[in-house]
Amino acid sequence: MRVLVATAVPVERDAVARAFPGTAREVRLPGAVLHRVPGGPDLLAAGVGPALAAARTAAALTAAALEDAPYGLVVSAGIGGGFPPEAPLGSLVVADEITAADLGAETADGFLPVTELGFGTVTHRPPASLVRAAVSATGARPGTVLTVSTVTGTAARAAALRIRHPHALAEAMEGFGVAEAAAAHGVPVLELRAVSNPVGPRDRAAWRIGDALTALATGFGKLAPVLESWNPHDDR
Template sequence: MNARERVLLATAVPAERDAVAGAFPGPADEVRLPGATLLRTDGGFDLLAAGVGPALAAASTAAALTAAALAGTPYGLVVSAGIGGGFQPEAPVGSLVVADAITAADLGAETPDGFLPVTDLGFGTVTHLPPNSLVREVVAATGARPGTVLTVSTVTGTATRAAALRERHPGALAEGMEGFGVAEAAAAHGVPVLEIRAVSNPVGPRDRDAWRIGDALAALTGAFGKLAPALESWNTHDD
């Protein structure tokens, strides 16, 4: 990236944002935007709690990207980060997943013959691809598992739905609710995107007793502590 370009890190909720912020020493300044507030670190990272779900995440991320562009200081990279569900056994609780594909899992239509993605209906897109070289950097720095991260509007809570998602998306390792929305906003601005998830629970039957949110948030902090130099030095021309 250009040395003057910053990185926008978008999480869903403040707890995730604060976990990421724990990886960056020193105070962060609040920057007020229309409908959003950034935490700006000295290291070139802006942290945004963009909201839950793909629609609000897309709107908040777009607002931050637009404000930066209008100020003449565009972002060089957008990262969707947070905790999420992991498909077992490939993505166990406590592990990290980095998306090599960010896919909207339920954007489309149900038909008598099964689910059709919106692209089969002749509209839009359902997948954004992060830069290969950056995915490799994340894997090397953190040991994260690379694979598809699904964006869902309804969190999976049954074994039946988990099996259906795996059948439809064999490469899926994790699911979250914001990645695709963040990626859509980044794509509209021509900015590369990345998604990183720390696994807090298995994808499948909803069992709150099995959730390990604290462990996943700690894993997120640890990941960004290792990742910051790689994100700062990554060159967009590598892909």
């Protein structure tokens, strides 16, 4: 089964690449650039935010389908904010739900997700058997990973997100976009995040980006055998 791993930026892509032996080869596609790991997944730095992540992931998926070598799984991976105390700095989170937290409308009565306006979807659910296997292999915590277009920077917004999404453990900016592209191609999706900072007031001095990237590389090393052995038929 071919696996596509989509990160936001090259430093996250390179952290994932450290989990695999060999040197990645660059493959240029219309609208995307892959790093192909010998014996491993294809890696894509898809860009920051759900729109660009969706566009570049879709480009890679389309190119693979046209080559008659489609991907069997897409993984959104990277660092992100964690909701304390459940997701402390340096910990890993595996999404059992990938939810667009700010896709909708603000009203006098509060926020309405786009689904309550009669459109689209706001949540994608990774295969349950894959989530369980990933959690077991990596020691990650399972929970909702929120996708936001604006990173949370205040205690008030962090509290509001937790009220709307009580099972949320982390927030990032790409997972939902990657999941939308995968769903359009009928491909299952997984999201793995290493926590680099707490969700809430922005305090750059408290960020631990290097530690989170190390945790991401280590976690992906443990996840790799799961991706190789996972059978999508287990969830049917």
